[in-house]
Amino acid sequence: MGWVAFGAWFPSEPLPSQVQEVSLISAAEFARLSQDVAAPELSPEPATLAVPDTANLPEVAPPPAESTTETQPEPVTQVDPDPVVEDRPDPVPEAQPEALTEITPPSPVEVPELPTPIRPAERPDAGQQVDRVAPVPVAPPPPDAAPDEVAQPEIAPEEGAQDPQEVQEATAPEAASDRIVTEENESDAPVASAAPARSVRPKARPQRPDPAPEPAVAEAAPEPEPTPDPAPEPTPTEAPADRADAVGDALAEALSGGAEVEAPEPSGPPLSAGEKDALRVAVSSCWNVGSLSSEALRTTVIVGVSLSQDGKPDTGSIKMLSSSGGSAAAARQAYEAARRAVIRCGAKGFDLPPEKYAQWRDIEMTFNPERMRIR
Amino acid sequence: MRQFLAGLLIGAAALAPAGIVMAQSTPLRIEITDGVIEPLPFAVPDFVAETGTAGELSAQIARVVAADLAGTGLFREVPASAHISRVTDFDAPVQYADWKAINAQALITGGVSVNGNRLTVRFSGYDVFSENMLGEGLQFSGTTEGWRRMAHKVSDAIYSRITGESGYFDSRVVFVSESGPKNDRRKRLAIMDYDGANVQYLTNSSAIVLAPRFSPAGDQVLYTSYESGFPQVHVLDVARVQRRILSPEDGVMSFAPRFAPDGRTVVFSQSRGGNTDIYRMEIASGNLTRLTSAPSIETAPSFSPDGSQIVFESDRSGSQQLYVMAANGGEARRISFGSGRYGTPVWSPRGDLVAFTKQNRGRFHIGVMRTDGSEERLLTSSFLDEGPTWAPNGRVIMFTRETQGASGRATLYSVDISGRNLKPVRTPDGASDPAWSPLQN
Numbered sequence: 001m002g003w004v005a006f007g008a009w010f011p012s013e014p015l016p017s018q019v020q021e022v023s024l025i026s027a028a029e030f031a032r033l034s035q036d037v038a039a040p041e042l043s044p045e046p047a048t049l050a051v052p053d054t055a056n057l058p059e060v061a062p063p064p065a066e067s068t069t070e071t072q073p074e075p076v077t078q079v080d081p082d083p084v085v086e087d088r089p090d091p092v093p094e095a096q097p098e099a100l101t102e103i104t105p106p107s108p109v110e111v112p113e114l115p116t117p118i119r120p121a122e123r124p125d126a127g128q129q130v131d132r133v134a135p136v137p138v139a140p141p142p143p144d145a146a147p148d149e150v151a152q153p154e155i156a157p158e159e160g161a162q163d164p165q166e167v168q169e170a171t172a173p174e175a176a177s178d179r180i181v182t183e184e185n186e187s188d189a190p191v192a193s194a195a196p197a198r199s200v201r202p203k204a205r206p207q208r209p210d211p212a213p214e215p216a217v218a219e220a221a222p223e224p225e226p227t228p229d230p231a232p233e234p235t236p237t238e239a240p241a242d243r244a245d246a247v248g249d250a251l252a253e254a255l256s257g258g259a260e261v262e263a264p265e266p267s268g269p270p271l272s273a274g275e276k277d278a279l280r281v282a283v284s285s286c287w288n289v290g291s292l293s294s295e296a297l298r299t300t301v302i303v304g305v306s307l308s309q310d311g312k313p314d315t316g317s318i319k320m321l322s323s324s325g326g327s328a329a330a331a332r333q334a335y336e337a338a339r340r341a342v343i344r345c346g347a348k349g350f351d352l353p354p355e356k357y358a359q360w361r362d363i364e365m366t367f368n369p370e371r372m373r374i375r
Numbered sequence: 376m377r378q379f380l381a382g383l384l385i386g387a388a389a390l391a392p393a394g395i396v397m398a399q400s401t402p403l404r405i406e407i408t409d410g411v412i413e414p415l416p417f418a419v420p421d422f423v424a425e426t427g428t429a430g431e432l433s434a435q436i437a438r439v440v441a442a443d444l445a446g447t448g449l450f451r452e453v454p455a456s457a458h459i460s461r462v463t464d465f466d467a468p469v470q471y472a473d474w475k476a477i478n479a480q481a482l483i484t485g486g487v488s489v490n491g492n493r494l495t496v497r498f499s500g501y502d503v504f505s506e507n508m509l510g511e512g513l514q515f516s517g518t519t520e521g522w523r524r525m526a527h528k529v530s531d532a533i534y535s536r537i538t539g540e541s542g543y544f545d546s547r548v549v550f551v552s553e554s555g556p557k558n559d560r561r562k563r564l565a566i567m568d569y570d571g572a573n574v575q576y577l578t579n580s581s582a583i584v585l586a587p588r589f590s591p592a593g594d595q596v597l598y599t600s601y602e603s604g605f606p607q608v609h610v611l612d613v614a615r616v617q618r619r620i621l622s623p624e625d626g627v628m629s630f631a632p633r634f635a636p637d638g639r640t641v642v643f644s645q646s647r648g649g650n651t652d653i654y655r656m657e658i659a660s661g662n663l664t665r666l667t668s669a670p671s672i673e674t675a676p677s678f679s680p681d682g683s684q685i686v687f688e689s690d691r692s693g694s695q696q697l698y699v700m701a702a703n704g705g706e707a708r709r710i711s712f713g714s715g716r717y718g719t720p721v722w723s724p725r726g727d728l729v730a731f732t733k734q735n736r737g738r739f740h741i742g743v744m745r746t747d748g749s750e751e752r753l754l755t756s757s758f759l760d761e762g763p764t765w766a767p768n769g770r771v772i773m774f775t776r777e778t779q780g781a782s783g784r785a786t787l788y789s790v791d792i793s794g795r796n797l798k799p800v801r802t803p804d805g806a807s808d809p810a811w812s813p814l815q816n
Contacts, residue, residue, distance in 0.1 A: 271403065276403070276405055279405060280405050280406075280407060283405075283407050284407050284409045284411075285411065286411075287407055287409075287411065288410060288411050288412070288415060289410045289411070289412060290411070290413050290414060290415065291414070291415040291450065291537055291538050292538060293538045293539035293540040294540075294770075295539065295540075296538070296539045304402065315505065315506065318505075329539055330539050332539070333537070333538065333539035336502060336505070336537075339504075339505055340480060340502065340504050340505065341407075341410070343504040343505060344480070344504050347475070347504075359403055361402075362402035362403065363402055363403045363404070364402045364403070364405075365404075365405055365406070365407055366405070366406040366407065367410075368406060368407065368408045369408075369410065370408065371408050371409060372408075372409070372410050372412065
């Protein structure tokens, strides 16, 4: 049945277009062409069939062979794709699927399962776009997350972006101020710390004479981006050379000045998440709330402490900065338990990286007993 | 161009100082949410005998203090054998390093002097690792016979200073002392220190006595006696050991009495015409007010600390459950909805919890729940636990545990409201129906 339909269809359409070309070529050449071309024919047909089911291929294969040998209309079919391709030079990749669509009408009978042949005609774009669209929405979130982290400098958005960037002020500060404190990571933090460090001196003077700093500018460029705005950069495309120079000069000054001043770099790199966790665990292991009253167990206290360079807490520096959730008496009990924790577990010095002393010299520890409460 | 540059420079200029400030002044912030719950190690070296005759008492007082603190389960004593330095002078500076070395986080030192029958105890507490005193040192004076009470007061002060809660050591417990086999058990009222010391008997064993309850001032005890052949409520003056019948009405069974917080009225159950309801009586006038009027059994009333409400048990719903009503009676709301039966509710001195006995699936439990019935928490489970009573600070519950079988014996137990530190209270004989007194003055 399928064969009949197949054979009937091929001659019907190919004939009109076939007539012109066939007439131009001799029969012998035709035969050659038909044989040569017959092979390529296999590809389009099997392609359509092969996609759905590999098993169908062998079945489909024989018919083209027969058609090529028995009748010439098949070569005509090959001729069709050519003109078709000519008609659609633009969509090169899509041209094939469409060509298939034309051919498919006969095949639907054989392979009704194929949703693909139907879709290419109706919504070829939609199907492809879905794949493309999916990655697109995924992409946006990262940029959102990135600005939050980058926006660390809480002060930066206010002062630096007063006029030019209100948008960032609204969006970034909310997530930035809170998350940055808690999420500080190795990769994020260094950016924040490096930026202020190098920008220390620039404000002092607008000297341009230094062409040398330009190379440094390139390096510095990534740093300023987070704090001020990524937006300004794309706009300057009009005169990239000039602005690049100007910006480069400005930043170069800042960098050069800052580098000199901050050679010692009192701030140093921030603690990594692992280092902070280690400190947290160390204090936790000595934070004994077993003897606290139920009210004290509802009281959160923030304790400030200064450490010496060997990691030992300065007992005299320990003080309660604030408390919440309980009475003053309860806060005192909670604070004393916290103080005992700091002193006891810090007696031998907390294991902190000495090179980052400036980062952990002063610590604010929040002791939140919510999870330790008797339920 | 220029504007952009200007903005950029201004921004950079503004950022620079801010960045410096942040880098230099912003402290590292961390949050501690996971601690440990373990007894706080403390050391109590023998108190210094400051007079020649105080030697024995100085050591005994220190032992009682140590037992009090360790008995709470919140503290752990570092034994004397581990002490590095000896305290020979109460006024001498503390050698913190020696106590840090043995991880004694709290240190209690004291001095004892005896002049005739006069006993004086001075003491101080220290936060060893902070090298600070735990509050100001205190001094108590009394008779040598009352040395245990003074030790308890020292413990209360230290406990309060460290935990932030009032103590409960200088308190007493009235209970029913039981002796003899189960089928011929003799019961009599007895009173003792909270730790089982100084047991004294308030009644003889000629009649069955039940459910003693302290007055708010701790000077009187209500209890139920079968002296007349049926249960009647008696009130007993603890100091003089004098008693009288509070509800002298013949033929009316009265039981389960309890004082109101003001000490002037009492509530109890009376069974009239086969129906048991809760009544309120003014002690001075004897005026009686009926608070419930259901055909079911209402009993075991207990006031809220502010005297505005009463929690009681009733089987009006078909099974024994807990209800709360206004102190003047009226509509009651059920607060217990778990499976099993609930009884003997007692309102916490803090006012936030109700302790109760629960019977479920053949076992008894002591539990606590909030006064609205939420957050029910069972603290114990055994063959027979019943009759909870609150420590004055609302942190500990004492109750009766009875073992199974013909030779079963009733014993007093205490447990922290967290469910930890379950332990028996030593008494000379069997004991049941404990009632904790308020802190003594």
